Amino acid sequence: MTLTLPSYPQPDERGRFGRFGGRYVPETLIPALDSLEAAYREAKTDPTFLGELERLLRDFVGRPSGLYLAERLTEHAGGAKIYLKREDQNYTGAHKINNCLAQALLARRMGKRRVIAETGAGQHGVASATAAALLGLDCVVYMGVEDMRRQELNVFRMRLLGAEVIPVTSGTSTLKDATNEAIRDWVTNVRDTFYILGSVVGPHPYPAMVRDFQSVIGEETKWQLKELEGREVPDVIVACVGGGSNAIGIFAPYAYLPEAQRPRLIGTEAAGEGVETGRHAASVAGGRIGVLHGAMMYLLHDHEGQITPPHSISAGLDYPGIGPEHCLYSETGVAEYVPVTDAQAMEGLQLLTRLEGIIPALESAHAIYHAVQLAPTLSPDQIIVVNLSGRGDKDVAEVMRLLAKAEDAPGNVTGPEVLA
Amino acid sequence: MTAPQIAAVPSRGVARIRAAFENARAEGRAAFIPFMTAGYPSAAAFPALADDLLARADVLEVGLPYSDPLGDGPTIQRASEQALADGTSTRGTIELIRELRTRHDTPIVIMTYVNPIYAVGPREFMRLAQEAGVDGLILPDLPPDQDLEIAGLAAEHGLAVTFLIAPTSTPERIKLVAEACTGFVYAVSVTGVTGAREGTALGEVPAMLALARQHTDVPIAVGFGVKDAQTAHEVAMLADGVVVGSAFINAVRDGQDVSALVGRLADGCMR
Ligand SMILES: Cc1ncc(COP(=O)(O)O)c(C=O)c1O
Numbered sequence: 001m002t003l004t005l006p007s008y009p010q011p012d013e014r015g016r017f018g019r020f021g022g023r024y025v026p027e028t029l030i031p032a033l034d035s036l037e038a039a040y041r042e043a044k045t046d047p048t049f050l051g052e053l054e055r056l057l058r059d060f061v062g063r064p065s066g067l068y069l070a071e072r073l074t075e076h077a078g079g080a081k082i083y084l085k086r087e088d089q090n091y092t093g094a095h096k097i098n099n100c101l102a103q104a105l106l107a108r109r110m111g112k113r114r115v116i117a118e119t120g121a122g123q124h125g126v127a128s129a130t131a132a133a134l135l136g137l138d139c140v141v142y143m144g145v146e147d148m149r150r151q152e153l154n155v156f157r158m159r160l161l162g163a164e165v166i167p168v169t170s171g172t173s174t175l176k177d178a179t180n181e182a183i184r185d186w187v188t189n190v191r192d193t194f195y196i197l198g199s200v201v202g203p204h205p206y207p208a209m210v211r212d213f214q215s216v217i218g219e220e221t222k223w224q225l226k227e228l229e230g231r232e233v234p235d236v237i238v239a240c241v242g243g244g245s246n247a248i249g250i251f252a253p254y255a256y257l258p259e260a261q262r263p264r265l266i267g268t269e270a271a272g273e274g275v276e277t278g279r280h281a282a283s284v285a286g287g288r289i290g291v292l293h294g295a296m297m298y299l300l301h302d303h304e305g306q307i308t309p310p311h312s313i314s315a316g317l318d319y320p321g322i323g324p325e326h327c328l329y330s331e332t333g334v335a336e337y338v339p340v341t342d343a344q345a346m347e348g349l350q351l352l353t354r355l356e357g358i359i360p361a362l363e364s365a366h367a368i369y370h371a372v373q374l375a376p377t378l379s380p381d382q383i384i385v386v387n388l389s390g391r392g393d394k395d396v397a398e399v400m401r402l403l404a405k406a407e408d409a410p411g412n413v414t415g416p417e418v419l420a
Numbered sequence: 421m422t423a424p425q426i427a428a429v430p431s432r433g434v435a436r437i438r439a440a441f442e443n444a445r446a447e448g449r450a451a452f453i454p455f456m457t458a459g460y461p462s463a464a465a466f467p468a469l470a471d472d473l474l475a476r477a478d479v480l481e482v483g484l485p486y487s488d489p490l491g492d493g494p495t496i497q498r499a500s501e502q503a504l505a506d507g508t509s510t511r512g513t514i515e516l517i518r519e520l521r522t523r524h525d526t527p528i529v530i531m532t533y534v535n536p537i538y539a540v541g542p543r544e545f546m547r548l549a550q551e552a553g554v555d556g557l558i559l560p561d562l563p564p565d566q567d568l569e570i571a572g573l574a575a576e577h578g579l580a581v582t583f584l585i586a587p588t589s590t591p592e593r594i595k596l597v598a599e600a601c602t603g604f605v606y607a608v609s610v611t612g613v614t615g616a617r618e619g620t621a622l623g624e625v626p627a628m629l630a631l632a633r634q635h636t637d638v639p640i641a642v643g644f645g646v647k648d649a650q651t652a653h654e655v656a657m658l659a660d661g662v663v664v665g666s667a668f669i670n671a672v673r674d675g676q677d678v679s680a681l682v683g684r685l686a687d688g689c690m691r
Contacts, residue, residue, distance in 0.1 A: 024534055024561045026491045028586035028611050030593060170497060171487065183490045188612040190588060291535045291561070292488060304510050305539025306487040 003054035005044045005212045006219070008256055010325060015204020018331060020324030023203040025183070025294040032190045037205040039110050044212070049105060056101050057216065060134070065089045067224035067385070072355040077375035080235065080382040085221055085250060087389050088360065094390030095217060095246040096127040100196055102213040104131035107194035114138040114189065117196045118182040120147050120175030120242070121316030121363065122154025123390055124198030129163035139163040142181040144173040147315045154394050172309040175319045179293050199243025200323035203294030207323050214249025221250060221385055229383060234263050236374065239387035240366040241267035241337065242281070242316050244323035246389035255334050264336070267326060268366040270312035271339030281310035283322040284330050284337035297321045298330070313342035313402070314362035314395070340366040346402065348372065349392065361390035362399070432578035433555035436527045437603040440478045441639040441660055450656035451478035452689045453641055454682065455531065455665030457499040458482050458516050459508025461672055466516060469672065472679045474524045476686035481558065481663065484513045484532035491560035493615030495666040510536050511548065518552035529556035529582065529603065534570070542570050546577040556580030556603040564600035571600065582606050587624040591631055598636040604661060605632055605640040616647035616666045625658055652688030662689050
């Protein structure tokens with residue numbers, strides 16, 4: 001057994017990352033959160049739990065995922081070397097599986113036979129359904145009907161895996177509403193149900209626990225980069241941010257280094273049609289502090305505190321908040337958060353596909369786009385690592401629809417021209 | 421100029437709520453505490469509906485609508501969506517209560533989530549509520565150990581604060597919550613969200629109430645799932661107050677006679 005789970009200095013014992021985080025949930029859930037926290041604390045150092053998790057990450061997920069030098073992309077951008085951390089190589093297609101397997105193991109350890117999950121892009125739902133099938137647990141997944149339309153294939157995969165997918169029609173019919181429904185289910189069935197939360201959001205201990213489970217991404221990057229380049233620390237790390245789990249997974253192992261040794265950490269937020277249009281999901285650039293789904297964080301809400309509907313081309317980033325640890329990173333300057341629009345993400349997706357033969361998830365395409373913008377401002381001996389959080393299989397139908405629509409619209413240029 | 425005023429009113433809401441429970445008890449009843457979402461079914465129709473509830477209420481709970489009410493079931497959730505769509509705002513809700521105050525002396529408490537309070541600013545929110553004659557707050561997503569600022573500011577403005585206990589609460593949590601409540605303790609009858617249910621079981625309620633009573637002498641009301649005279653009566657035999665919400669909203673939605681339902685439920689609170 002060699003797997004260890006990291007111990008970071010945040011959050012504090014009350015589950016706060018500075019002023020962010022906490023536990024703003026119905027009292028009914030507090031004892032469940034307390035026992036989850038205790039069970040996690042125990043499991044974290046238990047060789048049986050860690051051994052099983054390590055075996056599954058290796059033999060079932062296929063870890064370590066590659067750290068791949070994207071030569072043609074680097075050449076195209078002209079500047080720093082661009083490496084891709086290939087979470088798209090994971091079984092089920094995204095980083096989500098790292099966290100799901102770990103939480104499902106924890107559920108089994110706590111004697112819970114039923115797991116529930118919320119999902120936007122469907123990747124967390126598929127990963128939860130997969131973990132549940134593997135461990136013989138009942139699985140219910142909440143998903144907004146708008147996302148079910150955008151991610152039809154993943155809905156089918158979840159059902160094939162034996163999960164029950166419950167369509168959510170309240171609110172905006174997307175991830176935030178699916179999360180509300182999952183929390184309502186948990187409040188109701190808390191005694192025998194484990195809530196597998198899919199990102200570094202929600203009440204304590206979820207943001208910390210999900211981060212720890214995703215830190216494998218950054219920990220691997222360290223030794224892989226050491227082997228490839230003779231150093232553990234790149235100059236820049238770029239990752240897309242919805243709730244922020246893939247980003248925290250690659251940031252956290254570097255974020256607590258002394259400032260002089262720390263790489264630039266950049267999270268790309270979904271700017272949708274542009275932050276200025278109001279049709280976006282960029283909670284740092286366009287939000288203010290508020291409370292949603294149990295935590296204090298940057299949030300899209302109006303002056304009365306009503307949550308305003310987010311928008312992103314990618315269902316996985318279409319969330320009005322951002323994890324509390326990212327909020328702290330932003331406030332303290334440990335990481336920067338930059339908006340990337342729908343159109344820019346489409347450009348990033350096509351670029352990576354044409355140049356490297358890798359179709360990224362629309363979520364990850366936000367990070368690709370920004371890395372390509374940034375590379376020419378850096379020198380060829382500098383290194384950017386992009387967290388390629390997932391593959392694009394789930395998105396191809398939606399991309400096909402969007403490209404066809406763009407071709408119909410006169411004056412819109414997409415496709416090969418962007419590569420000229 | 422404001423400081424002496426604040427000093428003069430710190431327990432106003434608490435005193436009024438306690439008196440309402442005392443009065444009900446003296447009359448051989450549990451306090452009857454109906455709930456209605458502000459601005460439902462429309463801003464125009466709400467005041468008359470509130471009048472119907474206030475005709476028998478010992479305390480009225482007004483829901484300040486929130487877009488993401490994760491402690492509520494579909495009934496209250498949809499009522500909130502509809503009220504928001506009809507333009508109900510935080511200040512509008514407070515205005516509705518101010519208007520009710522011109523006709524009624526019954527204690528009125530606001531039930532809402534923390535985000536609308538933070539968005540307005542806790543101090544400003546408390547000031548507005550105090551001025552409009554609000555007596556207290558119920559905050560379903562605020563466990564008392566999460567935020568001491570809100571409770572402190574509420575007290576400063578003469579408002580009572582009610583937190584919730586649930587069947588899953590450990591003895592330590594019950595102690596903590598009960599000691600933090602000033603107006604009354606809200607005991608949730610079931611693990612779950614709000615909503616009128618089939619066959620509400622009160623199995624865990626007596627033990628929960630007994631534990632809570634070891635730690636506080638503020639009245640304890642039970643809610644979630646009370647839907648008819650019989651369930652109201654069962655709760656009234658155990659608790660100091662009975663909260664009824666979704667049943668009224670369902671009745672409004674289905675065009676039933678709300679006054680008659682109010683009468684039946686209020687009668688159900690007789691011991
Ligand atoms: C491929 C991919 N990347 C990123 C995300 C966003 O999640 P997070 O911000 O938690 O990494 C998702 C969510 O579904 C996803 O599927």
